[in-house]
Amino acid sequence: MSSPSKTTGQKNSMLGSVKETVGNIFGARDMAQRGREQHAAGEGEIKAAKAQGYVEGTSDRVVGKKDSVVGAVTGDKTQQTAGNARQEKGERKQEWNK
Structure with missing residues (x-):
């Protein structure tokens, strides 16, 4: 497994939100659900990347x-x-990863 990435997390969060919205507009429940899941996974990756960055910063300090x-x-x-x-x-x- 690769390291968590804020960039990848933000991309997945945004794409998930778009899929969820499109799924809701067109009544495609499966698509909306997959979008919610992708959004949540993206948000989780952002948090994991921030935590990792904070720990690395602590070590450097x-x-x-x-x-x-x-x-x-x-x-x-x-x-x-x-x-x-x-x-x-x-x-x-x-500071950057608070």
């Missing part, structure tokens, strides 16, 4: 903070700078 502190303690400015950058990247990723 923790590792970045550790690298920053170790770099500061040992006087390694390169490690400290890289740690700060990774921590900031993690914060942005968490």
